[in-house]
Amino acid sequence: MKRFTVLAFVLGASACASVNELRQKHPVATFSSSKGEAEAASCITSAWNDQRIGLESNGAALTREGAKFVIVSPASGYPSEVAEVSSAGGASEISVFAQASLDVGGRVRKRVDAAKSCM
Structure with a gap:
């Protein structure tokens, strides 16, 4: 029982990464958009806010970090x-990072598809 408790704690703790820790991993998707970075970032934020994963909307928050826009979902918590949106010569480059351990019911694919709809 003690081993199970320790294993559950380790697995649970590994699922709680910060935004910077997620962005240090390889993106699950990278693509370009003909939209400017502000327009693409706003579109992704709206798409993620409108999207329901399971029975609820997890929301998304948009921030600007220097020359990049960063969209984080859920809007609060871990x-x-x-999604990171940066300028690419009049267009935008979009990278999506995700917690692989939280990919329940195709959640990551749904988020990537929603971001691609903003191309």
Whole structure:
């Protein structure tokens, strides 16, 4: 029983990464958009806010970090997905990062698809 408790704690703790920790991993998707970075970032934020994962909407928050826009979902607590939008010569480059351990019911694919709809 003690081993199970320790294992559950380790697995639970590994699912709680910060935004910066997620962004240090390889993105699950990277693509370009013909939209400017502000427009693309706003579109992704709206798409993620409108999207229901399971029975609820997890929301998304948009912030600007220097020259990049960062979209974090859920809007509070530990992030499950992060999208980073940067300028690419008049267009935008979008990278989506995700907690692989939280990919229940195709959640990550749904977030990537929603971000791609903003191309």
